[in-house]
Amino acid sequence: MPANQCPLCNDTSPTPYWTTVWNAPGKQVLRCTSCDSFFLDPLETEDEQRKFDTEYDHYIQARSDLVSKYTPQTFDTLVDESIEVRFRDLKQFFENHPSVLEIGAEKGGFLDRIADAAGPTVAVDSCPEYRDVLQNKGYRAYAYTGDLPTGEIYDRICLFSLLEHIHNPQPFLSQLKDYLAPSGLMILEIPSSNDPLISLYNNQAFKSFYFQAMHPYVYSEKAIRMLIARSGMLIEQIIYKQRYGLANHLQWLKDGIPCGNAFLASLFAGRTDLEYIKSLESSGYTDTLYVIARKA
Numbered sequence: 504m505p506a507n508q509c510p511l512c513n514d515t516s517p518t519p520y521w522t523t524v525w526n527a528p529g530k531q532v533l534r535c536t537s538c539d540s541f542f543l544d545p546l547e548t549e550d551e552q553r554k555f556d557t558e559y560d561h562y563i564q565a566r567s568d569l570v571s572k573y574t575p576q577t578f579d580t581l582v583d584e585s586i587e588v589r590f591r592d593l594k595q596f597f598e599n600h601p602s603v604l605e606i607g608a609e610k611g612g613f614l615d616r617i618a619d620a621a622g623p624t625v626a627v628d629s630c631p632e633y634r635d636v637l638q639n640k641g642y643r644a645y646a647y648t649g650d651l652p653t654g655e656i657y658d659r660i661c662l663f664s665l666l667e668h669i670h671n672p673q674p675f676l677s678q679l680k681d682y683l684a685p686s687g688l689m690i691l692e693i694p695s696s697n698d699p700l701i702s703l704y705n706n707q708a709f710k711s712f713y714f715q716a717m718h719p720y721v722y723s724e725k726a727i728r729m730l731i732a733r734s735g736m737l738i739e740q741i742i743y744k745q746r747y748g749l750a751n752h753l754q755w756l757k758d759g760i761p762c763g764n765a766f767l768a769s770l771f772a773g774r775t776d777l778e779y780i781k782s783l784e785s786s787g788y789t790d791t792l793y794v795i796a797r798k799a
């Protein structure tokens with residue numbers, strides 16, 4: 504029996520959308536027809552989630568093995584390139600030495616990049632291996648937001664590719680908001696349910712790859728706006744961001760595999776690819792949303 508309520512907007516008519524979830528036998532994907540988000544069914548319990556967190560490094564290794572079949576690049580290189588894109592897009596928010604708290608800081612790739620511009624920085628990551636790396640780099644690092652000293656406030660709180668992992672997002676954001684300075688900004692990057700490979704192309708192979716156990720939700724713009732408001736915050740700005748370009752999409756449509764295609768990339772490099780991405784971003788059909796919020 505599928506869940507009879509959307510955990511994000513409480514609408515009572517979610518419908519079955521996709522029958523498989525990568526690395527999670529027995530789960531399916533439901534789509535909320537009211538807020539347009541996707542969520543896994545059944546959702547994991549908090550205890551299952553904590554167990555999952557401690558094994559996250561193994562999970563990432565399995566995902567890396569899957570992706571490495573299709574690209575000569577290492578998974579670490581792909582992650583690093585993705586952080587570089589984020590840094591270029593968002594560095595304007597880290598000028599003039601703001602204090603920064605990053606939740607889900609992984610190995611500190613983003614914090615390293617803003618180190619010169621930012622003020623004091625603190626990291627949270629539930630994966631023990633990542634925490635070791637962060638601490639070896641000299642960052643103050645905690646496992647969970649509940650471990651942060653009470654009373655500390657930050658000018659920027661960053662959640663990059665993080666919210667979609669959180670099982671109970673509204674209390675999580677409400678509590679996190681208490682760590683935000685009065686004029687501070689919470690900056691989120693989330694996968695969007697309006698990803699063109701789903702919303703425009705309905706690509707079956709992509710769906711089998713995309714929906715995975717570590718992402719209980721894929722948010723729509725409508726759902727994230729609602730969630731931010733219910734958490735006592737205001738949206739300052741939503742930026743439509745398309746990370747993957749034409750060659751990546753054509754490769755999914757052509758062969759149903761990830762990581763793009765070098766020949767197609769060279770054929771459509773430069774203006775063609777830029778214009779394609781620009782068209783998607785200006786129409787809101789993007790794989791990613793940047794969400795900038797502040798306290799209400």
Ligand SMILES: [Zn+2]
Binds near residue numbers: 512538539540
């Ligand atoms: Zn909903």
